[in-house]
Amino acid sequence: MKKRNKSKMLAACLFISMLLFPGIIPGLAQERPVIYKLAVELLPETASLQAKETIVWTNLSHDYVPDIHLHLYWNAFKNELSTLAKEASREKLFKRFKAEKGEWGWIKITSLTTSDGQDLLPAAVFISPDEPPNPDDQTVLRVVLPQPVAPGQSLTLNIDFQAKVPKNGLRTGYFQDGFFISQWFPKPGVYEEGRGWNCHEYHLNSEFYADFADFKVKITVPKDFVVGACGQEVEKTEDLAAGRATYTYAQENIHDFAWTASPRFIKIERWFKGEEEVTPEEYQQIAGLLGLSIQDLKLPDVRMILLIEKQHKNQVERHFRALRAAIKYYGLWYSPYPYQTITMVDPPFRTGSGGMEYPTLFTAGTSVILEKDVLSPEGVIIHEFGHNYWYGLVASNEFEEAWLDEGINTYSTSKVSAVAYGAGRLPLKINGLPLGWLIKMPAVYDWQLGRTISVPVTKLDPIVTPSWKFYNSGSYSLNVYYRAATSLYTLERLLGEKIWARVMRTYHQRYRFRHPRTEDFIQVVNEVSGQNLNWFFQEFFYQAKDFDYAISYVETKLKPHEYQGVFDDLPASTQSQSKVESRKNPVRGKEKIYETVINLRRYGEAKLGPGFTLKLKIEFEDGSTEWREWDGQSRWHRFCFEKPVKIKQVWLDPEGLWLVDTNLSNNSYSRLGPGIRILSVTANLLWLVQNVLVTCFSWL
């Protein structure tokens, strides 16, 4: 009975969706719990929106759902009492959200009715679901329904709303006539069977979580504005008398919708041609790596749309090159990009919306003066496109487990960037002027920099922590982006490139268009690798522990030819009667023997899991090498050698598997050291301090 009801409801849902989306593929729609139809008009003179929305929400769970929770994100910018403002204030960032009169952002529902015209507004209350509760926050609205939504049943809500675009928003905003509009419409949370609504407040350190849906959105703007949005533009009409244009965008199977409008955009379209971008050798190589046929890997064509500010038009090729690389490698490694378009937005100046991802659309961010070997905006483009995979398709909960999208995507970005560009030079800018032509900056890979800068937060928070519960923004971002990525790099090195590539592809494919959690990722790692790696996640993801193994002490000294003292020189039964005062080394006679002692330490709390060891490579002056292994369980371990040559170098973890080690500098020992590099550092430091003193002297 229950099942039959559900089928009926799904059929009804499908019927409605077909009315709304004449072009969608039947069969796919029934998988998705939400259908949106939106019509919005942008009023640039007041920086506001007037909109109508229809939400069809289908209860795909077995629960009877008595209410619906809606995100009203823009109320985070409404006043100084919102959860976002309070969190920002605590971090001394409040001026970022401080607004002049008329610049605060908000969203107000003016009408909320069911399909049969029942007014639900009186039954709507703002709630604060997160800890600590904030009764002043208005970013989550709970609407009590006249009757619960039964399993398989659909609920249709008709909403009229007005919204004021925040001037200095976070991820959304406007400046003069440039607009970037995201998180702008009432959006249901995700209903989780048995657990209820997962609908969090707008937090400073958190992004978003929503259900897959089909969107059809009409956007009306002044006709000289160039518009970009998620999905495909299916219609454009102009009202010349009113000086307005209306664009209609539609997209199936995405979980958010953002758009942008500005008169200063140039819109350029190119095609990503799968056949041209990937060589047969590359297909062959990846097919071998993943154990798939070349046919399984074939990449489809994708229409790439770039909206770039006129001031950056000389960077069009840089933008497209990075996007092509991202579509190619994410597609080859994880699965082909499933949508027909991708829109890349160089965000309107000063809208606070750069470097952000939305399904089928992302914002990059660049500068008018760029250096060739500093990989910006490339890094941002690859990363934000990559979120179409980790967040867009594999739609993890960014509020509760941000590492699942940010960490995995930072890892993926670093891989794509390395293979497409190599190491990038660190940027050095003063007042917008790049100084790379004057001062040589080091070239580093993302993973090298990421692992280094994440060291300070190792003991602050576990990677798997709800976003708003991190110690601060620094701990949030360094943990979920870089420490998580470093841990994944470590796993890749431990398991080997082939197994790891298959882990990642399996995880992606299995959870495409779903909402996985950390346990799902761990399960895939264990399953594909055939190992139980739960300990790894316990040590590095669920706990804030420092992992630092080190060579603490190396000593090599000549073994004496003679030992002084009293020695027994007779069989045990007569030893008390006969003694000699010294004894020659019986082993080697006059040959020099060196005794070498190597002490290893475990400084950190985190340790290796069962079955894993740390390798130790010892190189002697005659070129001979010895290998040892340590299970790393105790706090220290000592290795001793007697050889006719001195020790030259020692490496702990010589293959560099354990990138999570927070101090790699203590993982090696060489009698020679790093050569003149130390002197070079000292000389540079000296010169710097001298310059400070000369400046001080010249001014005083």
Add this chain to the structure above:
Amino acid sequence: MILVDFLKSGFNRAVSKFRLSLYLWLIMFIISLIIIVPVSYEVRANLGHLAWTEKPLMPFELNLIEIFLANQNLLASYSVFIIIMLLFSVLLSVFLSGGLFGQMLSPEARVSFRDFLVDGCRHFWQFLLSLIIFIPFLLIFFLVFRLLSAPLKLWSARAVTEWPVILASWLTVLLLALLWTAFRLVLDLVRIFVVGESKRAMAAYLSTLRFLHRHFFRLWSLYLLIGLAVILISAGWLLLVKLLSPASPAGLLIIIILSQAYILFRLLARQILIGVEASYFSARKEI
């Protein structure tokens, strides 16, 4: 005399007393060494036995950051040491300025380390006093700077593209530099009055303001010319060093020599500036 003559005269005066730059260099070299010893020690202790390969896992610069992060507990005590050293450097700078101005304005052609130190002691209190009296000038400096930079800030705030922001920022820096040199000129001239005319600090300020009332723009343009030359030579020096590789011992040795030559150049530039100001002052003080 035209401006070029003052430059020539000041330059000759500075070059003939080049030893002063050497004295200053030596003293600052020693102080700098003292300041960097703890850091250098930590670097050596942490990285002195780092095994280096053709393809290291991490670039050396990141190893440095890593040990800095690993030794953050030392940062607090080192910061206290740095603050103490900076305070000491302020007093030392006043003392060294006394020595430098004293010797640069001295009619004696020869300079000696002893005389340099004696002049440092002799003028220390008046120079320190002149520095303290300069604080209200600093407040005026910041006020004027804020007033003059306000239109740039407004222009930048309204800009819908990046260029006005960058240009405004460069112009603000330029404005800051121009204003600073103008105000800085006051302190230099005060010290010339203190040394050359044996005036006390407050009287020297009054004389300076009177003098600058008549000669400000000519003196300021001399200051700016020298400043511009220093900037251009510094950029050239940085470009030259960028071409050299510190990876080889010979390359590193050349870089070290060039680095110290640059410090000497900066000190000589300061000497030249004082020489030019002094020449101008000598020639125009009666006018």
